[in-house]
Amino acid sequence: MSSHEHTASLLDQVARPATGYDPVGGRDPLVTDRADFASITNDVCGVIERKPPVGWWVFFLISLGLLGLLGLSLAVLVYEGTGVWGINSPVGWGWAIVNFVFWVGIGHAGTLISAVLFLFRQKWRTGINRFAEAMTIFAVVCALLFPTIHVGRIWLLHYVFPIPNQMGAWPNFRSPLLWDVFAVSIYGTTSILFWYIGLIPDLATMRDRAKSKIAQRVYGAFALGWRGSTRHWQHYEVAYLLLAGLATPLVLSVHSIVSFDFAVSQLPGWHTTIFPPYFVAGAIFSGFAMVMNLVILARWAFKLEHIFTMKHLENMARVILLTGSMVGYAYAMEFFIAWYSGNPNESFAFINRAFGNYAWAYWIMMSCNVISPQIFWFKKARNNVFILFVVSVFVNIGMWFERFVITVTSLSRDFLPASWDYYSPTIWDISTFLGSFGLFGTLMCLFIRFVPQIAIAEIKTVLPAADPHGDPAAHKSHGTVEGAH
Amino acid sequence: MAVIFPRWTNLIPLGLAVAGPVVLGTVVFAVWYWNSPSFLEVGYSPAQPVPFSHKLHAGDLGLDCRYCHNTVERGAAAAVPPTATCMNCHTKVQTESPKLAKIRESWETGKAVEWVRVHMLPDYAFFNHSVHVAAGIGCSSCHGRVDQMAVVSQVEPLSMSWCLDCHRNPAPHVRPANVAVTDMAWEVGSGTAAKARGDGRDLVPPEHCSGCHR
Numbered sequence: 280m281s282s283h284e285h286t287a288s289l290l291d292q293v294a295r296p297a298t299g300y301d302p303v304g305g306r307d308p309l310v311t312d313r314a315d316f317a318s319i320t321n322d323v324c325g326v327i328e329r330k331p332p333v334g335w336w337v338f339f340l341i342s343l344g345l346l347g348l349l350g351l352s353l354a355v356l357v358y359e360g361t362g363v364w365g366i367n368s369p370v371g372w373g374w375a376i377v378n379f380v381f382w383v384g385i386g387h388a389g390t391l392i393s394a395v396l397f398l399f400r401q402k403w404r405t406g407i408n409r410f411a412e413a414m415t416i417f418a419v420v421c422a423l424l425f426p427t428i429h430v431g432r433i434w435l436l437h438y439v440f441p442i443p444n445q446m447g448a449w450p451n452f453r454s455p456l457l458w459d460v461f462a463v464s465i466y467g468t469t470s471i472l473f474w475y476i477g478l479i480p481d482l483a484t485m486r487d488r489a490k491s492k493i494a495q496r497v498y499g500a501f502a503l504g505w506r507g508s509t510r511h512w513q514h515y516e517v518a519y520l521l522l523a524g525l526a527t528p529l530v531l532s533v534h535s536i537v538s539f540d541f542a543v544s545q546l547p548g549w550h551t552t553i554f555p556p557y558f559v560a561g562a563i564f565s566g567f568a569m570v571m572n573l574v575i576l577a578r579w580a581f582k583l584e585h586i587f588t589m590k591h592l593e594n595m596a597r598v599i600l601l602t603g604s605m606v607g608y609a610y611a612m613e614f615f616i617a618w619y620s621g622n623p624n625e626s627f628a629f630i631n632r633a634f635g636n637y638a639w640a641y642w643i644m645m646s647c648n649v650i651s652p653q654i655f656w657f658k659k660a661r662n663n664v665f666i667l668f669v670v671s672v673f674v675n676i677g678m679w680f681e682r683f684v685i686t687v688t689s690l691s692r693d694f695l696p697a698s699w700d701y702y703s704p705t706i707w708d709i710s711t712f713l714g715s716f717g718l719f720g721t722l723m724c725l726f727i728r729f730v731p732q733i734a735i736a737e738i739k740t741v742l743p744a745a746d747p748h749g750d751p752a753a754h755k756s757h758g759t760v761e762g763a764h
Numbered sequence: 765m766a767v768i769f770p771r772w773t774n775l776i777p778l779g780l781a782v783a784g785p786v787v788l789g790t791v792v793f794a795v796w797y798w799n800s801p802s803f804l805e806v807g808y809s810p811a812q813p814v815p816f817s818h819k820l821h822a823g824d825l826g827l828d829c830r831y832c833h834n835t836v837e838r839g840a841a842a843a844v845p846p847t848a849t850c851m852n853c854h855t856k857v858q859t860e861s862p863k864l865a866k867i868r869e870s871w872e873t874g875k876a877v878e879w880v881r882v883h884m885l886p887d888y889a890f891f892n893h894s895v896h897v898a899a900g901i902g903c904s905s906c907h908g909r910v911d912q913m914a915v916v917s918q919v920e921p922l923s924m925s926w927c928l929d930c931h932r933n934p935a936p937h938v939r940p941a942n943v944a945v946t947d948m949a950w951e952v953g954s955g956t957a958a959k960a961r962g963d964g965r966d967l968v969p970p971e972h973c974s975g976c977h978r
Contacts, residue, residue: 442792445800447925486768499768
């Protein structure tokens with residue numbers, strides 16, 4: 280939409296406030312196309328009830344193929360051991376850790392959108408929160424995969440839990456790697472709970488609309504007997520608020536703790552106090568970029584442009600611009616501190632990062648993360664779906680390279696020059712990473728097919744029809760509201 | 765709204781809330797108890813090719829442990845003696861005993877008797893007999909009253925936590941300088957301080973991973 284058209288549509292809404300023009304804030308409508316209660320339910324449930332479009336099948340089959348590749352890579356890894364990867368002394372942390380931090384970072388957007396924006400009463404979150412939360416959960420699943428398999432002897436994984444045993448072996452609670460286990464598991468659990476609580480009214484809608492006995496029973500079982508009574512809603516609202524409060528500190532804590540994996544060690548380039556806030560900003564940055572990519576695909580494939588509106592995309596672009604600039608500031612500050620500390624090891628680590636053996640990765644990171652999002656200063660760019668999509672892809676590439684640069688450059692040039700070496704991934708590193716996209720894509724495709732990807736009950740509260748000061752004509756659909764609401 | 769599920773299904777969440785922790789606790793307990801060395805290893809007493817009695821040799825006759833296991837003060841392993849050690853005496857005593865037929869056969873053919881090892885540690889645990897003996901830890905601390913066993917049986921679990929119990933608090937197990945490590949009757953707990961027998965410096969048994977897992 281050009282800015283001229285945009286202004287025109289705004290004027291249009293001033294003339295017809297019933298379409299959702301906010302009379303107080305004068306803001307863009309959150310749902311366009313004169314949607315009402317019934318049409319929202321039909322549009323969202325229709326995605327599940329209709330046959331999937333060809334695009335869905337293409338994505339699903341590609342994802343399944345990559346998932347098979349993941350299975351093969353894991354089988355080889357477990358059978359042969361971590362020697363199939365490119366890791367060796369001195370780079371003992373390779374792609375597995377890079378991929379872990381990459382995925383767990385992506386998993387930050389969901390909780391930020393659903394919990395933090397909820398507490399800040401950002402109503403625009405309603406359109407994309409369900410989608411972003413699902414993406415978060417699947418990203419956390421992919422993230423948990425990598426530390427799980429990187430232990431090598433996967434059958435001894437229970438050592439990370441404090442289970443009584445006759446070895447007298449106990450997890451080392453002073454290790455940030457163990458904090459990670461708990462931080463990410465708690466984050467995953469809370470995200471799933473939050474997502475599921477929000478889903479209950481919509482699952483009840485799906486149950487009530489179900490045509491087949493099986494669908495009715497499955498949706499019915501997960502709807503936990505929801506009838507939409509006032510009492511149910513009251514409990515629901517309290518539970519949702521409590522979980523939002525619980526999840527909000529997790530947005531900050533999880534990636535802080537992930538950054539401790541590096542910051543608590545003593546390697547130059549890792550041992551940095553700026554890491555926790557810098558990692559959190561980067562996580563939100565990459566998470567929003569991934570939500571952007573997926574939402575753009577979903578709104579195109581399922582014709583949901585009136586719910587995933589340009590306003591949503593523009594707001595996400597602003598978050599990407601903000602967090603991208605914070606990440607850029609952190610990159611600059613790392614260099615400043617390396618110089619200001621006067622520590623030769625620290626200075627060397629950063630000069631090596633920008634101009635050393637992995638300079639190519641560093642400059643990919645800089646151009647993708649710092650330079651490319653700057654285009655979002657322009658409103659035209661924020662309203663161009665193609666630019667939004669491409670820049671978001673760049674951001675995800677850049678954020679993957681950020682973790683690669685941090686992990687590998689510092690390790691490959693450690694304190695002892697005699698041990699310096701150049702790390703390269705093997706075919707199994709690459710196939711495992713590609714395979715994790717298969718896992719993510721498969722889960723995402725199944726989610727879109729079987730679960731309402733938009734919070735039906737919640738988005739109705741931001742419809743013009745729900746506005747007591749709006750046009751009474753918009754209330755015409757009250758009679759057709761589903762039984763669950 | 766149509767009723768889809770019977771009334772008893774309301775009990776499922778409660779059932780899961782109760783059954784989940786119970787099942788988890790049971791699994792952890794089952795592995796911790798039945799899969800532990802103190803359940804699986806203690807009492808292991810395999811039949812040996814020759815019915816050698818430690819009770820007779822070490823107990824009744826009073827042979828020193830080190831007469832046969834002669835590398836224990838210098839080496840990591842306490843050697844199982846070669847047939848030659850048996851024949852030091854058995855060329856003179858019990859020369860015709862049918863119980864010793866295999867020993868004589870081994871002596872004639874030069875083929876070693878295939879004794880069955882009783883006390884086994886995993887390959888990734890590096891145990892050294894000589895440091896323990898030098899520190900004043902006696903044979904019976906780990907092997908029990910072998911002098912009273914006609915058939916040797918494992919009495920301690922040899923689990924990692926069992927090792928660590930002593931490494932964290934060695935004093936009760938360290939013998940005073942006037943008690944021989946081979947003195948089988950010495951009771952654990954009468955030791956006073958964890959001092960090395962030679963120069964009297966403090967004993968600091970390793971508790972870090974690479975102390976035993978190199």
